[in-house]
Amino acid sequence: MNLRFRLLCNFLLFPTLLSAEPLHAVGNIFRPLATPAELVSDLSTLTLVICAVVFLIVASLLAYAVIRFGYREGDSRSEPAQVYGSNQVEIAWTVIPILIVFVLAMSTARITSAVQDQQVPKDAVNVTVIGHQWWWEFRYTDLKITTANELHVPLSTTAERKLTFLTLKSADVAHGFWVPQLAGKTDVIPNRTNRMWIDPKELGIYLGNCSEYCGTQHANMELRVVVETPEDFEKWVTQQQERAAAPESAENQRAFLSSACIACHTVSGTRALGRTGPDLTHLMSRQTLAATEVPNNAATLRDWIKDPQRLKPGNKMPTIKLNDTQLDQMVAYLTTLH
Amino acid sequence: MASVPYPIDEGRGETAVRKDSYWARFAHAWVFTVDHKQLGLMYIIIALLFFVASGLQAAVMRAQLMYPNNTLVSPQAFNRMFTMHGTTMVFFVGMPFIAGLANYLIPLMIGARDMAFPRLNALGFWLTLFGGILLYSSYLAWAGTAGQGSAPDVGWFAYAPLTEKAFSPGTSTDFWILSIIMSSTGSTITAINILATALCLRITGMTLARMPLFVWMFCVVAFQILVALPPLTAAQIMLLLDRFLGAHFFDTRAAGDAVLWQHFFWLFGHPEVYILMIPGFACVTEIIPVFSRKPIFGRAAMIGASVSIGLISLGVWAHHMYTVGLPSKTNIFFAVATMLVGVPTGIKIFNWTATMWGGRIRFRTPMLFCIAFLFQFLIAGLTGIMLGVAPFDWQLGDSYFVVAHFHYTLIGGLLFTLFAAIYYWFPKATGRMLSETLGKWHFWLLVIGFHVTFDPLHFAGLVGMPRRIYTYPAGRGWEGFNYYSSWGVVIQAAAIAIFVWNVIDSLVRGKKAGNDPWDAWTLEWATTSPPPEYNFAVSPEVRSSRPLWDLKHPEDPDWKYEQV
Numbered sequence: 001m002n003l004r005f006r007l008l009c010n011f012l013l014f015p016t017l018l019s020a021e022p023l024h025a026v027g028n029i030f031r032p033l034a035t036p037a038e039l040v041s042d043l044s045t046l047t048l049v050i051c052a053v054v055f056l057i058v059a060s061l062l063a064y065a066v067i068r069f070g071y072r073e074g075d076s077r078s079e080p081a082q083v084y085g086s087n088q089v090e091i092a093w094t095v096i097p098i099l100i101v102f103v104l105a106m107s108t109a110r111i112t113s114a115v116q117d118q119q120v121p122k123d124a125v126n127v128t129v130i131g132h133q134w135w136w137e138f139r140y141t142d143l144k145i146t147t148a149n150e151l152h153v154p155l156s157t158t159a160e161r162k163l164t165f166l167t168l169k170s171a172d173v174a175h176g177f178w179v180p181q182l183a184g185k186t187d188v189i190p191n192r193t194n195r196m197w198i199d200p201k202e203l204g205i206y207l208g209n210c211s212e213y214c215g216t217q218h219a220n221m222e223l224r225v226v227v228e229t230p231e232d233f234e235k236w237v238t239q240q241q242e243r244a245a246a247p248e249s250a251e252n253q254r255a256f257l258s259s260a261c262i263a264c265h266t267v268s269g270t271r272a273l274g275r276t277g278p279d280l281t282h283l284m285s286r287q288t289l290a291a292t293e294v295p296n297n298a299a300t301l302r303d304w305i306k307d308p309q310r311l312k313p314g315n316k317m318p319t320i321k322l323n324d325t326q327l328d329q330m331v332a333y334l335t336t337l338h
Numbered sequence: 339m340a341s342v343p344y345p346i347d348e349g350r351g352e353t354a355v356r357k358d359s360y361w362a363r364f365a366h367a368w369v370f371t372v373d374h375k376q377l378g379l380m381y382i383i384i385a386l387l388f389f390v391a392s393g394l395q396a397a398v399m400r401a402q403l404m405y406p407n408n409t410l411v412s413p414q415a416f417n418r419m420f421t422m423h424g425t426t427m428v429f430f431v432g433m434p435f436i437a438g439l440a441n442y443l444i445p446l447m448i449g450a451r452d453m454a455f456p457r458l459n460a461l462g463f464w465l466t467l468f469g470g471i472l473l474y475s476s477y478l479a480w481a482g483t484a485g486q487g488s489a490p491d492v493g494w495f496a497y498a499p500l501t502e503k504a505f506s507p508g509t510s511t512d513f514w515i516l517s518i519i520m521s522s523t524g525s526t527i528t529a530i531n532i533l534a535t536a537l538c539l540r541i542t543g544m545t546l547a548r549m550p551l552f553v554w555m556f557c558v559v560a561f562q563i564l565v566a567l568p569p570l571t572a573a574q575i576m577l578l579l580d581r582f583l584g585a586h587f588f589d590t591r592a593a594g595d596a597v598l599w600q601h602f603f604w605l606f607g608h609p610e611v612y613i614l615m616i617p618g619f620a621c622v623t624e625i626i627p628v629f630s631r632k633p634i635f636g637r638a639a640m641i642g643a644s645v646s647i648g649l650i651s652l653g654v655w656a657h658h659m660y661t662v663g664l665p666s667k668t669n670i671f672f673a674v675a676t677m678l679v680g681v682p683t684g685i686k687i688f689n690w691t692a693t694m695w696g697g698r699i700r701f702r703t704p705m706l707f708c709i710a711f712l713f714q715f716l717i718a719g720l721t722g723i724m725l726g727v728a729p730f731d732w733q734l735g736d737s738y739f740v741v742a743h744f745h746y747t748l749i750g751g752l753l754f755t756l757f758a759a760i761y762y763w764f765p766k767a768t769g770r771m772l773s774e775t776l777g778k779w780h781f782w783l784l785v786i787g788f789h790v791t792f793d794p795l796h797f798a799g800l801v802g803m804p805r806r807i808y809t810y811p812a813g814r815g816w817e818g819f820n821y822y823s824s825w826g827v828v829i830q831a832a833a834i835a836i837f838v839w840n841v842i843d844s845l846v847r848g849k850k851a852g853n854d855p856w857d858a859w860t861l862e863w864a865t866t867s868p869p870p871e872y873n874f875a876v877s878p879e880v881r882s883s884r885p886l887w888d889l890k891h892p893e894d895p896d897w898k899y900e901q902v
Contacts, residue, residue: 025813025815026801026802026814026815027802027814027815028800028801028802028815029733029734029800029801029802030800037733039729040729040730040732040733043727043729043730044724044727044729044730044733047723047724047730048724051720051721051723051724054720055716055717055720058687058688058691058716061691062691062694062709062712062713062716065691065695065699066694066699066709069694069695069696069697069698069699070698070699070701071698071701075698076698079631079698079891080630080631080632080696080697080698081632081696082632082633082894082896083632083633083635083696084633084637084900085635085636085637085638085639086635089636089692090636090639090685090689093684093685093688094681094685097681097684097685098681101674101677101678101681104677104723104727105670105673105677107727108670108673108677108727108728108729109670109673109674111729112666112669112670112673112728112729113666113670115729115732116665116666117666133505170590172499172505173497173499173500174498174499174500174596176661178736178802178804180733180801180802181802183732184661184729184731184732184733185732185733185736186661186663186732187661187662187663189590189596189597189662189663190499190590190591190596191590191594191595191596192596192597192663194662194663195663207802207814208802209802209804209807210804211661211737211804212497212661212736213417213493213497213805213806214500215417215491215500215505216413216414216417216491217413218417218806218807218808219413219806219807219808219809219810220809222811292811293811293813313412313413313414314412314414
């Protein structure tokens, strides 16, 4: 019911994009859909069970003591027997917890090492993830693709295991890459290179967030991982490798290229070569805008360019004074960038 | 109630007739005072004032998060509020409160006239207070500052390089740095004073072995403060150098190291958790035996457990850093160290339970808070173990699960023990009892409000909600948890309002307490309520760890059984 409702919302929000891909919107860490998240989930379940058992035992003892030894009207007012302690008992409740810690420590060591020390297979997809205030840049260096906020990765199946390796870097402050159903979070720290890997086992769109506080718009530094069949992924790669679509109207393109936008944004094959903002070469192939859950279409794009500070107050995109004609021309041009 | 066959000075001991003006008397009482009891109360009063200020900010944040896409406050305002909330609660509520308890109670418990360094003590108080005022004055710093004005917005652990001039221009971050350096200096002074007092000023007969566990635990805390605060202060001075003199310790744009800040910060930050928690343990350890009518179970084990928590907790800081990409072996080391802290903590919980076992428990308000503490702290400890399991933390860290966990520790754990302490020692400090009826309303509303607020947040974290977000979209499974959590705040606020009323009302009309309303066993109950300036008219005799028990039960004194 809930899931269907959410799918319905998705359907209403993104009518043009509705493919067969389900939306994994709820990042339940106990419903993992990739190996790193599965390993963590198994260990977490073990830990949770141990903790639950400990809780039940200790809480029952506590509750029993409180109920059984409570003073009631009519009880003797004399003092109870004065007991100072017992070394045997102290040793017992020191040794038992140490044994529990031992079990947990061994399992922790095994899983930590299994996830962190994974070797990179030769056929892995390599992506460099660059955290910016407040959006994500994804560079597929081998494939010569640069995109933003939506990470496309191929599906991994038991027949054909396909790993995606992420190299995490930051352009400014510390961020955190977290898509709960795929893997635990890894920080994205300037001047430091971190790594993580995923092998998603179900098709669909996975939602995640920046997990390390990174300034004003930390909340709206969301990210999507689009998991596709290897064929679809290949298709996406080919499409992304193309140069920007030829402009339908030279005038519209001129409106864009003569604006300040090109100082920060790139459209391949033109003189827009800015690197501070997201690459716009295939802007319309992305589902959302501004690293938020706002669908990407002509209307939202127009609102966004008109006043970027309204949707995402404090973000780094300045408001550029444009009249309605310029705005229309610019949106008309940008919406051709499929 | 057994009466104390003990010579007690019933007067207030005010022999000299003062002819000073009202203002002179006011200044002597509230400004120039070096009396440990007066300073203790002043510490607790400012802690409660900052608690209300910080709590109100929390309430606004919960109101903002009640609904998805809410626009009650701007992101800038929200980020300032969580930074100020965290910073205030740790440095200007927790620290002054424990300093207040230590100041008020330690000299009374060990039969001393005052703290070892009374004037240094006053300096510590004023540094803490002015640190807090400095921090809050940043809210007024609108016009005078370039770039980001107003209060700091870098989070209470202020990760580099967000705090560097390039990302935090203006002066808000400097307010954060300087106010904490000030209050840390105050805390360090208090720590030195606690150790000197406990080691040098104990009354004849009170060996270390007979010293109340409360004082023992505060000695551990003082040791931790002395070890843990310098790394923070050092890092903050390095950050100031970065910001003003172009040093590059944490400036990643000039090859500085962001992770270095995290090491420094958590080298302070983790022991800090225990610096706040162990005083809570100290209160519980005094209160549970009195209301169970039995001595603490396993006194030596309690001392051992406290000392080992104090030592082990200095070596677990990187469990806050499992996600920064440290090598797997480092993560495993810190995971094991973290789990080991659970062992002495477990020993304490077992000892408190065993103390109640076989007792005749009186369910007065202080005891109710202690019992709730035991259950809530048990849960907080177990979620702490979960967070200690490094891979589990990769999912839970920086999520709302962590938020729920440390609020369970600091509210369900610490705040409940502090309320227990207030209800228990209020009669000693004021001479009047707090109302039991209002106390029970306060207790039950706080328990309900606390659970409604923080239980759901665990689940929000388990379904992927990161912390420190000023808003969130609908459809990600977070709405319900946040909605209920926000309502819990209303119930908690009602509980706090009742508490405030209880304090004001009882100060005026409360039942007279007498010297020893709880029939307790430590020395502070052997003098008047409130105690005279010189504390004890006659030196009490100490032959065991429960001197007043010995006096009340000459037929069955403790010193017959205690080996030391």
